[in-house]
Amino acid sequence: MFDYKLLAALAAVVEQTGFERAAQVLGLSQSAVSQRIKLLEARVGQPVLIRVTPPAPTDIGRRLLNHVQQVRLLERDLQGQVPALDEQGMPERLRIALNADSLGTWWAGAVADFCIREQLLLDHVVEDQDVGLKRMRAGEVAACLCASERPLAGARSLLLGAMRYRALASPEFMARHFPAGFDPAHLPRTPALVFGPDDYLQHRFLASLGLAEGFLHHLCPSSEGFNRLAKAGMGWGMVPELQVEDALADGSLIEIVAGHPVDVPLFWHHWRNGGQLLERLTRHLHEGAASWLVPL
Template identity: 40%
Template sequence: MLDYKLLRALAMVCQEGGFDKAAKRLHLTQSAISQRIRQLEDQLGSPLIIRGNPPQPTAMGQRLLAHYQQVAQLESDLRGEISLPRQGEFLPLPIGINEDSLATWFIDAVAPLALSRNFTLRLSVDDQDETHRLLRDGLVLGCVSTRSEPLQGCSAVYLGSMDYRCVASPAFAAEWFPDGLRSEAIAKAPAVIYNEKDRLHYRFLEEQLGITHHDFPHHYIPSTHAFLGAIAAGLGYGLVPQPQVAPLLAGAAALDLRPEAKSPVHLYWHHWDLKTGAIKELTETLVNFARGRFGK
């Protein structure tokens, strides 16, 4: 039988990104954390962590983390059903989220639930095409993703679509796109892209303009706030969520370079296939909020 004291040590190292941080969370020494994980590895006869910076779970470690998250959730559900005292503790909810959703709607959606149920949010931010990896690795209970197909043992619920606009500052548009978004200008004009994982800009060029070459200058700005700031400052043009860029468009501080193109990104909520407790409440909260915000 698995020793969940040892499993918790493994989970904390992966969630906190290091042995020292895990030790502080569990009020143990770093040596004690290392010993617990080594003991678990000895019992299972397999390495569970790639000891890098930060530590990463192996394939076996990922399976154990997924199991631990589900057991922890089931235990929390049981406490609620039989009214066991929480001893003043808050229940942590590890969630994978993309930064655009975090900046535009997610906190509004979950804040009432977190406040009423003493949940603490443990958010891991990644590109919306990549957050499902956090769920697969057992690091989160659920995630917002652009992928529609659920992982094995998980469910996926469609939330709705968030429109993106291709925008630039008026001065940038006048300098680089005086005749509109033409292929020749796009090959020379600097673009603003979130990071190397972000495919949204490339999909926009392919779907809206039929441009398949990716040989153009571009900035990587991996911050939602700084991303829009870079565009407003004239560093380049890029795809920005409609709710975020609307004030700049209304004030003529930014121009929509392709007004007829909304470039929707479809969002799905993926979660472990548990039908009670925090996951059920969180799923219902997100779906209900999405109906109002996205017109689901």
């Protein structure tokens, strides 16, 4: 079997973002931690850490860390059955890839109670859906929340519901660009807000109106920034309804065409053998998601 003392040293250095704090947490001297990392590197025959501040895992280092995470999950299951095994009662970590709009809106409300109850720490990775699934395939994340249904081999996907987006702009923006109401003829010279190069929500919205016009755009890869740029009148854009309930109520954002939402499905992808903790989180999300997302 692997020497888990060495792997635990690697995990501590990365999680504590440095050798000094890793040594504190492990109750070792800094040079002992350093020796364990060197020994690990001698065994695998290549570097596991890039010595920058903070230390970053190499590709092989990341694979090892993922393995440590999976072993910890399995240990945790066992500890539930054999409590005396539990050395420290330290919380577990799960690394999860998800879309920025979920993390910026309903995610915290959906998972907070579970994490507090289970003493679970989360490493959130914000990724476009395709990249999220790639990271899961590479073993870098334990689960992935994305719009794509098709599960990886060895994994399951579960529909949680959909996020509802609306095409919104400020009243000033509408008065400036569509003084006589929405008019497709003005679209090509009307700036839109686009989250990133993979963001096709604006195109989907226009397609739902039978339009295929090109448009100018600002790029804004931040959920909250997007919302603020829209309120400041810089462009129209597709905003999650969950994020702007207040703004819709007080009229600081209005629909550019009333009653044309775009619903984006959200699938929860998780490994079949990811351990009981991941299964419980999956069940928790499945049960609770309906209160945050719209049914599809």
